[in-house]
Amino acid sequence: MSERSTVPRERLGALLRAMPKAELHIHVEGSLEPELIFALAERNGVALPYPSVEALRAAYAFSNLQSFLDIYYAGASVLRTEQDFFDMAWAYLQRAAADGVVRAEIFFDPQTHTARGVPMGVVIEGLHRACVQAQSQLGVSAALILCFLRHLSEEDALQTLEAALPWRDRFIGVGLDSSELGHPPEKFARVFARAAELGLHRVAHAGEEGPPAYIWGALDALHVERIDHGVQAAQDAALLARLARDRVPLTVCPLSNVRLRVFPDLAQHNLRALLDAGLCVTIHSDDPAYFGGYLLDNYRLTFDALGLDAGHARLLAANSIDASFAAPTDKARWRAELQTVFERMAIP
Ligand code: ADE
Ligand code: ZN
Secondary structure, X not given: OOXXXXXOHHHHHHHHHHOOEEEEEEEHHHHOOHHHHHHHHHXXXXXXXXXXXXXXXXXXXXXXXXXXHHHHXXXXXXXXXXXXXXXXXXXXXXXXXXXXXXXXXXXXXXXHHHXXXXXXXXXXXXXXXXXXXXXXXXXOEEEEEEEXXXXXXXXXXXXXXXXXXXXXXXXXXXXXXOOOOOOOHHHHHHHHHHHXXXXXXXXXXXXXXXXXXXXXXXXXXXXXXXXXXOHHHHHOHHHHHHHHXXXXXXXXXXXXXXXXXXXXXXXXXXXHHHHHOOOOEEEOOEOHHHHOOOHHHHHHHHHHHHOOOXXXXXXXXXXXXXXXXXXXXXXXXXXXXXXHHHHHHOOO
């Protein structure tokens, strides 16, 4: 069936919510809303450099990735106990379920917490407990991806991975995030090789602000299975051909890219061009508490700005399911549900 012609445009908003979707690029620390930051600061006796929730939110005006990261790491400093990590992840997962997320692969930054003296087990057990509860209470399949901070050394990343091994069954993969420019993927080749030996999935931020060379490096030096962001690939025709040929997913975060000034506005985002180039593009929220929207907001605003239609909706939802690391039986079930949603919402 051609969804392009059979699902009327006025049903697009409802369709975007109803479609089963996978959220594959969400930093759990980036889901910490100002209200929760203040509540946790009070619970833990942490002093914040902002007098109110409104003042903190007003500080969310970013000029680039680093200007965001500085405030994002400050916000994460209120997290101290296992319950704090649970509360943060549970709040996110409830929000995700309301947006039609059936699978969430959640990034976390352990070094941000262990460097402040929070034990690795506190971080992972709190997040894991929320993931287990998401399956039983929300029907959302949730899994964790441990990210290394690329502004720190590879030695620190190696030690972090070893420190997490007692909880090896609590996370499905590793990622690479934080300040991109000046920290090429090759810096982390050994720790990604170690992760591969351990049977972990591998993803990396590349080509958010950094050049196409960093995407090549993530593919060839880190052997990643997905590229997070990757929008700078559009500058390199040979790279586009490689990504299309190998069907390497790009987890694109449109609202993030606008807030961090990668694109001047959504109408000038290259997501549609990347789709047209035959790439496996997916839509995600990155740090929703900081960038003005969760997953469904990212879909709706991008669809409006780029004039995308129901055919694109189906492609993007299917790409997200295909690109996830979920079990094949789960993927098959969500693909069937996607088909059912389109049949239900089509004109008879
Ligand atoms: N950590 C949290 N959000 C990030 C982003 N958009 N890029 C790099 N590191 C991040
Ligand atoms: Zn990110």
